[in-house]
Amino acid sequence: MxxxxxxxxxxxxxxxxxxxxxxxxxxxxxxxxxxxxxxxxxxxxxxxxxxxxxxxxxxxxxxxxxxxxxxxxxxxxxxxxxxxxxxxxxxxxxxxxxxxxxxxxxxxxxxxxxxxxxxxxxxxxxxxxxxxxxxxxxxxxxxxxxxxxxxxxxxxxxxxxxxxxxxxxxxxxxxxxxxxxxxxxxxxxxxxxxxxxxxxxxxxxxxxxxxxxxxxxxxxxxxxxxxxxxxxxxxxxxxxxxxxxxxxxxxxxxxxxxxxxxxxxxxxxxxxxxxxxxxxxxxxxxxxxLETLDVRIAQHGQNTREVVRFLTSHPAVAAVHHPSVPDHPQAGLAVRDFPRGAGSVFSFDLAADSGQVGPFIDRLRLFKLVANVGDTRSLVAHPAAMTHCRLSREQRAAAGIGETTIRLSVGVEAAADLVADLAQALEPLAGAAPLTAGTPAAVISAGSEA
Ligand SMILES: Cc1ncc(COP(=O)(O)O)c(C=O)c1O
The missing domain is CATH 3.40.640.10 (Type I PLP-dependent aspartate aminotransferase-like (Major domain))
Incomplete structure (x- = not known):
């Protein structure tokens, strides 16, 4: 065999x-x-x-x-x-x-x-x-x-x-x-x-x-x-x-x-x-x-679709950098080369001043503030202050990383819980009523890569 x-x-x-x-x-x-x-x-x-x-x-x-x-x-x-x-x-x-x-x-x-x-x-x-x-x-x-x-x-x-x-x-x-x-x-x-x-x-x-x-x-x-x-x-x-x-x-x-x-x-x-x-x-x-890689990747991908859908419709989010977003510059490449999804690590930009980044991250409960990705747990990081802090401002700009860019690694928890966590942490920034999973996409921006 x-x-x-x-x-x-x-x-x-x-x-x-x-x-x-x-x-x-x-x-x-x-x-x-x-x-x-x-x-x-x-x-x-x-x-x-x-x-x-x-x-x-x-x-x-x-x-x-x-x-x-x-x-x-x-x-x-x-x-x-x-x-x-x-x-x-x-x-x-x-x-x-x-x-x-x-x-x-x-x-x-x-x-x-x-x-x-x-x-x-x-x-x-x-x-x-x-x-x-x-x-x-x-x-x-x-x-x-x-x-x-x-x-x-x-x-x-x-x-x-x-x-x-x-x-x-x-x-x-x-x-x-x-x-x-x-x-x-x-x-x-x-x-x-x-x-x-x-x-x-x-x-x-x-x-x-x-x-x-x-x-x-x-x-x-x-x-x-x-x-x-x-x-x-x-x-x-x-x-x-x-x-x-x-x-x-x-x-x-x-x-x-x-x-x-x-x-x-x-x-x-x-x-x-x-x-x-x-x-x-x-x-x-x-x-x-490795034994469960394909099963986990499928669940990471399913959860990412839910989280991306939620973020692209949120007024406190200026841009979602994931190739599944229809007007993302590499949306066509995602369709051509990544039929099973373009991954579960991506970033989004807060529509807020950089002083709001820390309080937003500290409000998150399920997304753990961790310098890692690819865990079963959902993780969050602030690249400008963490993983990419040693890059010059120019290098970060060339990489498309802004001061309010937030990186997520979407885990395999229940998608509704992940969306609810992001919703409560974003709520004070939007000054709006809490949004729920499945809210239809309204504002989609390709962000600084466009
Ligand atoms: C794309 C990529 N390559 C390489 C590395 C380095 O791997 P390690 O942390 O296992 O040394 C990382 C770590 O985050 C990474 O994200």
Whole structure:
């Protein structure tokens, strides 16, 4: 019987990458809580250290429990392999460092999670890696930003916090025309809503802390290699993959691993040297979350539709930044590319002065003020003061984040309770009678992205 390795299905979410083993045949993935592995003999230790024989040597670079998670995520996204990391932040860093070295350049979306912007503009700047930001809605801006030393494009399939979409195949075509891979952070979409490798991406990254784990308990990340980008077509751009390396006994990674070379380098160099490895106990938490991912995403989506409908009709709301809003600039892309919904993390702007943001948030009871998204619980954040506080005013303006922009992560509670919570918190701002779920949309604005 199939273990469900074919795509992102309800079956593969539960079974892909795991077959119970003798003697006990545990139905749940066992936690191999070990730092290291006893070698069969000295010869085996030598050949494993020389990377000539596959196998686990030390949990920093691989663990059987973590490997199940890696194989499952690779199967869900249609990749050739995946690498789990301790956090999503580590996944983004490792995915990019494997492609880009000091003196080289990245073109990145101007609408990214704030922590990724910190990584690109501060830590990567320290490393001598240069970054240009391009509006994801303007494909020409990506082409114009390419330089001779560009080595990667980076975007989010659904941008955090404004739920920004883009024409991914068009951006992938620009990347490939420039001879560089496209890296897509698919955290807010998950493979249930969108599989970037099917739309031209070459590498997918996740903060598995969010929807994949889904219960707000565990930090984790993943890098998925699509295995299609031909690094050997541009050997001078990627000497780390296409030239002999002393570290690998003078071997060329591309010759040894072919289309698996990118992930082999990520694991054997960056996971090994920097050490942001996922703990096996955390891998099991994420595996357990994955089992219900499609069910949860459906409920997150249903609740989001109710909340968006309520907010778009409220007089105290100036704009709702969700692509399901009919006159949103990416409403057409949402219909084309996100038939199961464009996610449950989005923002709206209060029609009030910025001094009202704090009191509004403090009136919320169900929506918890939390620096996280993708939990079963509904969460609220104020990007200008929290996740995106280190961006300059200009960077925030380019990202479409205003002083009264509020981010919601809509959970899986009863939709009527969520709407009632927002209604009571907005009521003093509108000076109006409380609104109820299902109020017909009246005022819809696409907001600052328009
Ligand atoms: C889109 C996106 N990518 C990456 C990250 C970083 O993930 P983590 O917090 O697991 O390090 C986040 C965190 O919020 C995120 O929203």
């Amino acid at each position: 199939s273990t469900g390795d074919g795509g992102c299905t309800a079956t593969s979410l539960i079974h892909a990458g795991y077959e119970p083993q003798d003697p006990y045949r545990p139905v749940a993935v066992p936690i191999y809580q070990t730092a290291a592995y006893e070698f069969r003999d000295y010869a085996s230790a030598r050949s494993m250290f020389a990377l000539k024989e596959p196998g686990f040597t030390y949990t920093r670079t691989g663990n059987p429990t973590v490997a199940v998670l890696e194989q499952r995520i690779a199967a869900l996204d249609g990749g050739v392999a995946a690498l789990a990391t301790a956090t999503g932040q580590a996944a983004v860093a490792v995915a990019l460092l494997t492609l880009v070295r000091g003196g080289e350049h990245i073109v990145a979306s101007s609408k990214l999670y704030g922590g990724t912007v910190d990584l690109l503009t501060d830590t990567f700047d320290d490393f001598g890696i240069e970054v240009s930001f391009a509006d994801p809605a303007d494909v020409g801006a990506w082409a114009a930003a390419v330089r001779p030393r560009t080595r990667a494009f980076l975007t989010e399939s659904i941008g955090n916090p404004l739920a920004t979409l883009q024409d991914l195949p068009a951006i992938a075509a620009v990347a490939h025309g420039a001879g560089v891979p496209l890296v897509v952070d698919n955290t807010l979409a998950t493979p249930v809503l969108y599989r970037p490798l099917d739309h031209g991406a070459d590498v997918v990254v996740y903060s598995a802390t969010k929807f994949l784990g889904g219960h707000g308990t565990t930090l984790a990340g993943a890098v998925v290699d699509g295995g299609r980008f031909d690094f050997s077509a541009y050997p001078d751009k990627w000497p780390q993959l296409t030239k002999p390396k002393r570290r690998y006994g003078g071997e060329v990674l591309w010759e040894r691993h072919g289309h698996g070379a990118y992930l082999a380098l990520a694991r054997s160099k960056y996971l090994h040297d920097l050490g942001p490895s996922l703990a096996p106990s955390s891998a099991v938490q994420i595996l357990q979350g």
